[in-house]
Amino acid sequence: MSAVLFDRLVVIGAGLIGSSIARAVREKELATTVVVADRDAAVCARVRELGFAHEVTEDLAAAATGADLVIACVPVGASRAVAEQVGPCLKPGAILSDVGSVKGAVVEAMAPFVPAHAHLVPAHPVAGTEFSGPDAGFASLFENRWCIVTPPEGADEQAVDRLSGLWRAMGANVELMSAHHHDLVLAITSHVPHLIAYNIVGTAAELEETLASEVIKFSAGGFRDFTRIASSDPTMWRDVFLYNRDAVLEMLGRFTEDLTALQRAIRYGDGDALFDHFTRTRAIRRSIIELGQETAAPDFGRRAAGKPRHEQS
């Protein structure tokens, strides 16, 4: 049913997202040639074994030469280095994109290396699991997920349309917004929740030994899901916090102020304040259900229906 959208499509970085894109494009035949480039020789060897790419190489520049679309699927902090290597090789009309969870800093880092005859169209698929590496990816990861495309001012409309079309063909719902706005929205919907999860798991890890072992044993009371998020890729998340610093600090400041108020209500036994707060938060939940953004099970945005267990969990 789908048509070939790109001739030579290059994915740089064969982690969870990169390998999922390569698999989806290959499976749906959205590109004539799917190229995976990764600087790690071991990763390249594994991708060859898995067989979801037509070409596999450690040479990013060679891969990008003649490409119609290059998607950098690397931690945000590595975007600049990728753009520096790949930019000069881009042919006229080529599109350079990425999948980073932060957009403002990425555009700033990559833009200087994109020649005038090529197009930078950053994007962020709001999808993932807590697993990493080429084995973790699967073709349906983006189905029914949002992909936020953040075209810089004056971006080529046709290039934006072509990239959006690819994401739609992989099953995603595409939304356009500015990089700045994206970073604010994601700070509160994803970055701060991840930081909090990392934090509470860290707090538990510091507990007295007996207590810590029981925390693990009785983790099902709520804690366990935090540990799941807190096992996400450390490099990726380090970069998210470093590169979306301002928005994260802003939202974290609000979070802390509000938590301090709740803490005070607990200390002074202000049951009415607690009850009011806990009642108000129900309305947000209702809105999410009404928007159809709810699934049967919580999944931190990570589960595709019908996946084998190791991919789901």
Add this chain to the structure above:
Amino acid sequence: MSAVLFDRLVVIGAGLIGSSIARAVREKELATTVVVADRDAAVCARVRELGFAHEVTEDLAAAATGADLVIACVPVGASRAVAEQVGPCLKPGAILSDVGSVKGAVVEAMAPFVPAHAHLVPAHPVAGTEFSGPDAGFASLFENRWCIVTPPEGADEQAVDRLSGLWRAMGANVELMSAHHHDLVLAITSHVPHLIAYNIVGTAAELEETLASEVIKFSAGGFRDFTRIASSDPTMWRDVFLYNRDAVLEMLGRFTEDLTALQRAIRYGDGDALFDHFTRTRAIRRSIIELGQETAAPDFGRRAAGKPRHEQS
């Protein structure tokens, strides 16, 4: 396969937990007579319609008269009032228990009303969903969940064994510990995680209107699961925080100190500190998986396998 363990078993409060106990006991025929007592006439009417109890009454004292086991399934703050009404009616050898998420304060509140000829054996099934009321319960809610029994010092061993046997018969794994220790463990595994979830959803609710609507739209990036927890019963959770105040404040203090350190690392761009923290938290996750306490999907301790969707979600 199961035997009748109690003659007259009384559940007080037909909410999620109470109605699940009544259903499980009825379904597995663990008691000759299952009585549900609830002070709310509308709830009693609904329980009669649902038909999972042999007797339904608004009169707690009448229900408890002649009972072999009375389980208070009410918000922690209502335990005292229940014990006051029910205590004087308890026959020799009768057991009074509860299901509260806080144990120290509950024992203190209930103990004075339990006659010397009866036995107080508090318990806490670590299970639930974010739904409330008699319709929300289901018989398999406790299967493969922990039930923590916290016998007061000098508690009657036979009574503790009988109550533990009931929970095992309902599918739970039983663990004994002191009320004080229970409250510390639950503060970090359940109470603080819930408070944090309530808090971040509240923070989002205060955002500028445009931003708030997008937070809902893109909630799948992590935020959505917090909204699920934050839609739990406000009365129950108000009481948890009021009655487990000291342990919650202690754990919250540690959480905040740690979060402040992470915030500082973000502000000053200390990537190594972030990376180290995010790597350490993976070990905790591994321990949980090794203990077999992990399921395919995150569920905040709330999902029983094989349940219909509305009960699962």
